[in-house]
Amino acid sequence: MIADNPYTLSPAAVNDLRKHQSTALIVGIVGMLAMVVGFFLTEHGQFMRSYLVGFMFWTGTAMGCLALMMIQYMSGGAWGMMIRRSLEAGSRTIPLMMLLVIPILAGVTVLYPWAFPGADHLKAVHDKRLYLNVPFFVARAILFFGVWCLLMFLLNRWSLEQDRTGDINLARKLEKLSGPGIVIYAFTMTFAVTDWVMSLDPTWFSTVYGLLLCVGQCLSALATIVAVLILMADKPPLAGLITKRHLHDLGKLMLALTMLWAYLSFSQLILIWSGNLPEEISYYINRLNGGWEWVGGILLAFHFGFPFLLLLSQALKKNPKTLRIIACYIIVIRIVDVFWLVEPNFNKAHFQLHWLDLAAPIGIGGLWFSYFFYQLRQRPILPVNAPDLEKALNHGRHH
Amino acid sequence: MAIPLQPIELPDEVPVGPIIGPEENLTTVTDKLAGIVLRRKTGYGWLMGFGLAFCGTMMLLMAMTYLFLKGTGIWGINMPVAWGFAIVNFVWWIGIGHAGTLISAILLLLNQSWRNAINRYAEAMTLFAVACAGLFPIMHMGRAWLAYWLLPYPNTMQLWPQFRSPLDWDVFAVSTYATISLVFWYVGLIPDAASLRDQAEHRWQQVVYGIMALGWRGSARHWQRYEKASLLLAGLATPLVLSVHTVVSFDFAVAIIPGWHTTIFPPYFVAGAVYSGFAMVLTLMIPVRKFYHLESLVTMRHINNMAKVMLTTGLIVGYGYMMEAFFSWYSTNTYEGFMYWNRMTGPYAPYFWCLIFCNIITPQFLWIKRVRTNLIILWIVSIIVNIGMWLERFVIVITSLHRDFLPSSWGMYYPTAWDWAIYIGTLGLFMTLIYLFMRAIPMITIHELRVLVPGGVRSPQPVQPQPVKNI
Amino acid sequence: MPQIFSFSSNSYTRVGIIVGLITLVGVGGLLFQLGADSSYATNEGVARVQPVQFSHSHHVSSMGVDCRYCHTSVENSDFANIPPTKTCMNCHSQIWTGSPELELVRASYRTDSSIPWVRVHDLPDFVYFNHSIHVKKGVGCETCHGRVDQMPLVYQKGSLEMRWCLDCHRNPQKYVRPHSEVLTMGYKYPPNQEEVGLQLIKEYKIQRLETCNTCHR
């Protein structure tokens, strides 16, 4: 790290981040303790499901950071430059999530119906034993995390190196890795969510599922990063660097991802609903009956309709305060979405919200944020030697 | 758009080149593009190309006449493959029609100024491709003269179209798309028509372009509303583009035919449409750029960016194939599994593998920058992608239908000479329209290009408009 | 640059646009009227010239011949048949035996060839229609065919458009009659037809058949 880097976080900003880090850590530890209590008090299946909700959401956020980072290397654009370092910090939490996957791997036989003893009598399970078996499941999880860590490691390392050396070739290398990296991300994540979430109902399948969850992850990541970016925006060095135009662009991207999520969700709904095939429709029957339809309605209204209308407004996108509120709001509603993906597979009869469903995302989220803030203050907030930085900073300054 | 107070910063990739050549200024840009329309003599190259394309149009008209006299029995369609070339070509053309509005709309929203040089051309292509696409469902109806029955109007049957059928959504989506594309295109044309009007040398040209220009005078008040309207249109057109091919994918996916009914279809069809659309833009743009000496306006940067878009969308399409293949096994559904196995090994397997080669393997070369910037190779790749995307629709339509649920209902599809005549005829119609467009309207949006001119000023000394050389 | 268009062209443009729009709507409406609603399109009310100038008015009103004397299958078949020449000859072997108008009938009977009657009520082939069920459910002959007893030459009384069918299929109570009045010509509906109709619907178990495959099967 170069001492005279103008974009090194100011002591005030680092202090802020430290404070946030310890707050998050406390929340995380309290949440984790609650989960430990929950593990002993409640049925293990419930514990695992709630844990899965938290794990999926925060893994998704970390992975979304990685994906967005690679996308911004590919597409360029001022928005990417402003959040690149935050995305990097977000991606560096992947090893933490790798640790947190262990309970899932340990609890496969409690969580996944295909791994229950005697599940073989289900034809669907029997026929896909080649894929859905515990050793392969564990191996895949390790492989996925390995690949992701590798991507994360290389991208972060080169970016830091660029700060130091300003070698133009590093920019090329970053771009060259990002292209295939996105492809790798899309494929591995598709299979990962097939393993971790879709196989909760081993008879059900949907080809758009992977894409849908990837988009959701990018949205979670973007909302998280935007919220954090604005948190730091009033302290040097970011103060004065972030223009309304940057925020506007980020808001537009959030709008685009919100619409994309709605588009893919709608596509899946209308096709399965109109096809009405028994092996597919069970998914929506579970989710549109017994109280779950309210969760679905909430997602329609508040994961799409409400943020869509808010983000249409230019004024709200350009105002840091309102944009941060919208970003925080999107994080919350994203958790509801993950909850809706996971839980109705089990509580088929009626809607049920266990207190662990709140404790797990909050607990894991606390740990995640704490680690994220720690990572965030390790590096300058802007990549000083990135080729387009000057242009990105000037973005929107002619007004 | 702001005035470019300083020259546009050259991007990092200097070897690829800037958006617009540094030798251009306001005067030369206007003269060059207006000159192609107003002062260029009709060359033999144009006449020959147009003549060939016009022959294709005539063939189309003849084939359509015979079709309307005899009915769709002259085609190769029959049970079980009741959707043959008509639907394959419809989807193919509609897909090609996606690049234009996408380039215009999304890139305008994203402030990607490199769109400016190609959007007019791409939009015109959209319109013509949609026109060709629209013919096919109408022909496929059999009684084309009753096509207006598709529209909801109070009729003597006192019924409405089936609004819950994706085939009816198609009517809405395609007609809305055609309307909005036309409006978008025309709105973009108004200031350029004014330029042509003011440069015209003959009275009839002044009147014709004067009417087209609607009295546009470049008032700042007008420009302000114009910019707003363009932005709004772009904002509306972007989801519209996505919706059109989404609806086309619903035509298939709402049914429960294995190979059609799969949830990835909407995004995968949209990506495929953009893929083939950009391939078609490149296929046409590379020769046009050469013949009309537009190298300084359609720069290597445009070409490179379009190639990148092709690569991206090609990868999404490849992702779609992979998901279909994997989930046909993962579903453990007999019919799904058979469908994909049959695609890979059945009677149409050669088409399938051809398609994989054209759509998945060939574009991988676009990872290499040298391929992206080599015009000849890129042109060949874009043609291969066009063929591949046609094959994709062929495989989706034919292989899913030719093996019905009961082996007793299995069959094969053999297109007849009339199928081919109509397909090739629409290519002729498309090219005819493109040729006419190139003669009558500036291929490149002049007023948007002016924004990119370094300094935004006129020539230091008055430039005498020179008649452009013939080809 | 000199002005290309004169000062008045502004007014021409505006008037032209407004007049153009009005014309477009007007011409559209007119075409619809002419194309879909006229007797040219529907053949409504157009009397057909038949090879033999058979008068329903004479045979029904003056002679009191029952519809079913000739159209025997109307009650138990989808098709209310045109009678064979022999049915004509039941009487005309005895009366009007020398009439030149009837020569074609006699020739037909002699040579066992068909009289090429011109079809008046011709539904499209994609429409399934069954006479017997309509007769059984209390739809009068007159409801669809009009006062045949007053037609010297038969013409099509209804438009036979789909909305014409649907009008009754949606609101059978407007038209249904008691069974005893099915063949009646000039039936006077009771003032409380709506009530009577609803009662008959219940009694005859009439369904409001509006699904596509009722007729398009």
Next chain:
Amino acid sequence: MSHSETIETTPIYGIMAEFTNPYDLVTAAEKAKAAGYYRMDAYSPYPIEDLEEPLDLHDNRISLFVLLAGICGATFGFGFLSWVNTVSYPLNIAGRPLISAPMFIPITFECTILAAGLTSAIGMLLLNGLPMPYHPVFNVPRFARASQDGFFLCIESVDPKFDRRETALFLESLGAEEVSEVAN
């Protein structure tokens, strides 16, 4: 200077100055505004955002129109489909509810876009008063450059501060390449 004594008595539309580049035009507009003129318009071959301030270009009505049209289109689309499927022509399709909201979305969406899109184009033309084939500014011979490479500022005679001679001199003082009267 092309105004002559002979036409001085006939009313004119305004006085127009031509500039060679956009920066001069913007500066001139700013100065004209500072001098108290407000009935003026600039003409250029491409949109110039910096003219917003001096010319008070703040017409956002078109966004409102488009929004309203979009809402109307969506309401009409969904309402029409609901009416058709429940009142006018109810049909049981595979046992699904008559108001099958997901199946109505595509057409509702297309109606929204169609209404909003047409409104944005037609609204732009109407607010701009187009089509208007005849306009006084076309009487200026050099005005043909406005659609190519010329930048013009026209102070209209309806401006309260307008004075034939004063205004012409004022425009000349702004560094205009050519100042001419615009016949009505």
Next chain:
Amino acid sequence: MHDQPRYKPLGETGFFADKRQSRPLIPGTVARGDLREATEFYTGKNTTGSAAEGTDDLDYFPIAITKEVIERGHERFDVFCSPCHGRLGNGLGMIVQRGMKQPPSYHTDRLRTARPGHFYDVITNGYGAMYNYSAQVSPRDRWAIVSYIRALQYSQNVNKTNLTPEQLAKLPVPGARPVPGEESIPDLPIAPPSPDQMNLPEGAPLPPGAPPTPMSPSILNPPPAAKAGEAKQ
């Protein structure tokens, strides 16, 4: 679509010499369920041999005669027979008034004593100037018409002493109460009495010649054809 290339009833074709799309049945064709094994029912002739009496006409009805059957017969009679035979069977139908040769009245001793099979045979095969009606009237309807002819004959030949005073009082005066809708028929001497005037138990078989009630809805739904075994009773 509107006119599909398919054969329809009474359609025209250039393919066959007679230009008819409907083809005649191949001789010997038997429709399913139409083997016509019950010879008496279908021919009206006696198969067991009573030719000694000079006629082989069936002397009984091969179907059970109920009120419904007679009503059906009434209706069919009015449709097919009354134009010549007149509503009362007196041979003074409308066509006869227009020049047709007058058929014999049913109310003669010869026809009163004629066997049911005779009437059936006339309908089936024609008689004198009368063409056969086998195409228009189904066998079951023919028997129903015969039963109604019997009722007509009975109604015109009642011995007043067989009637109760109440029935006598109800007897309409000629011309005083025309049958609804038949005002135009001038030669109606007497309206047939209705069954309730004859005090018959509901559903009981009527004696031959019992007159019908006014048309009721059930007429259009004739009961299923009687089995051959029942027909013999």
